[in-house]
Amino acid sequence: MRAWLSKLWVRNVIGAVVALAAVAVIVIFTGLSESWATYRHTVVPGAVVPAGQSGEAAGYTWKVAGTKYLNRSPNSYGPPLPAGTVLRVVTVERTGPPPEKVVCNGVITDGERRWKSEGVGGFSAPTGDGVTSLCSMPGLLQFTFLLPQDAVPTAMDIVAFDGAITVRLLL
Amino acid sequence: MKLRTPASRRALTVLGVVITVAAAAVVWQNLPTPTDVLGPFEVRGDAGTPVTGRGVEATVTSVRIAPEVNSVKPAGIWVVVDAALKGTRSTELTHSKLVVGPNTYTPSDVFSLDTLFGEITPDMTLRGSWVFDVAPALVAPESSDPLTLLIWAGDGRLDSQLAIRIPTQDSLFSRVDEVTLEKPETIAS
Numbered sequence: 001m002r003a004w005l006s007k008l009w010v011r012n013v014i015g016a017v018v019a020l021a022a023v024a025v026i027v028i029f030t031g032l033s034e035s036w037a038t039y040r041h042t043v044v045p046g047a048v049v050p051a052g053q054s055g056e057a058a059g060y061t062w063k064v065a066g067t068k069y070l071n072r073s074p075n076s077y078g079p080p081l082p083a084g085t086v087l088r089v090v091t092v093e094r095t096g097p098p099p100e101k102v103v104c105n106g107v108i109t110d111g112e113r114r115w116k117s118e119g120v121g122g123f124s125a126p127t128g129d130g131v132t133s134l135c136s137m138p139g140l141l142q143f144t145f146l147l148p149q150d151a152v153p154t155a156m157d158i159v160a161f162d163g164a165i166t167v168r169l170l171l
Numbered sequence: 172m173k174l175r176t177p178a179s180r181r182a183l184t185v186l187g188v189v190i191t192v193a194a195a196a197v198v199w200q201n202l203p204t205p206t207d208v209l210g211p212f213e214v215r216g217d218a219g220t221p222v223t224g225r226g227v228e229a230t231v232t233s234v235r236i237a238p239e240v241n242s243v244k245p246a247g248i249w250v251v252v253d254a255a256l257k258g259t260r261s262t263e264l265t266h267s268k269l270v271v272g273p274n275t276y277t278p279s280d281v282f283s284l285d286t287l288f289g290e291i292t293p294d295m296t297l298r299g300s301w302v303f304d305v306a307p308a309l310v311a312p313e314s315s316d317p318l319t320l321l322i323w324a325g326d327g328r329l330d331s332q333l334a335i336r337i338p339t340q341d342s343l344f345s346r347v348d349e350v351t352l353e354k355p356e357t358i359a360s
Contacts, residue, residue: 084360107262113293115261115293116262148359148360
């Protein structure tokens, strides 16, 4: 036994096993894995829906119902659009009853930069019947984004309050 | 011939344990606080030139000392910092503080609608001012200590924080009788 333990490769294996066990203990018992998972959910979407198609995420079916550009403020009050900017309005179809007490935002991206949807008091386009900007309300979801004129968005994310990307809808 | 007796070996062992425990106690007493561990990383720069961190790029364009801003008098004296902010990669909520001598000041909320407040977005420049109510002695004409404007995005934890040095003898620095604030303006950049 002693001779066997004196072999270098045996001692290396024992050392590696002990090190792996120590890392496993740290990951499991310090909440590191939970923190890592929380972070990953802010980077990797729950699902990616190709342009023009529908897809499942978080128990709902998602689809882009329509998008449009506006080159002036949709509201009769407030300031005009900043120079060199446009508005992109994205409407999203979501099946099923809306989740209760859930806050979410739209975030549009061109693959490198990310713009959050306009909030209350911003340049949000008015919502008509059956359209809402609140995830906890029934109807089509509508998000308005203020963008530089040269921005070419490729996708819009539905992002939960904690930053987790529920679904990515390709445009 | 033995160099060490069993008694001396025991004494050395005890001494080693005492030193190890004492060293551990010293380290324990000097462990970094959560504020230190999660604190921001400073990105230093000077007024007049763009300073870029992870979430925000900022340029201090001028600093004015005035006894009145929008006809409002302060408890001390107003320091108006004019700046241009630009988002780098994502929409971020920015914050600022002004370090003057031993004191650190948060922006006054008296002029909230006329000062830099709210979110910045990528490739759009937000121009405006922050106004600080500062102890007059710290920015007296004979004082040559520079001011430092701190700017960060989000909650600042483990993130970059701009530290922009503003020399009081600089051409960007002026003393005026009154300042009338202009509303913040956003333009695509």
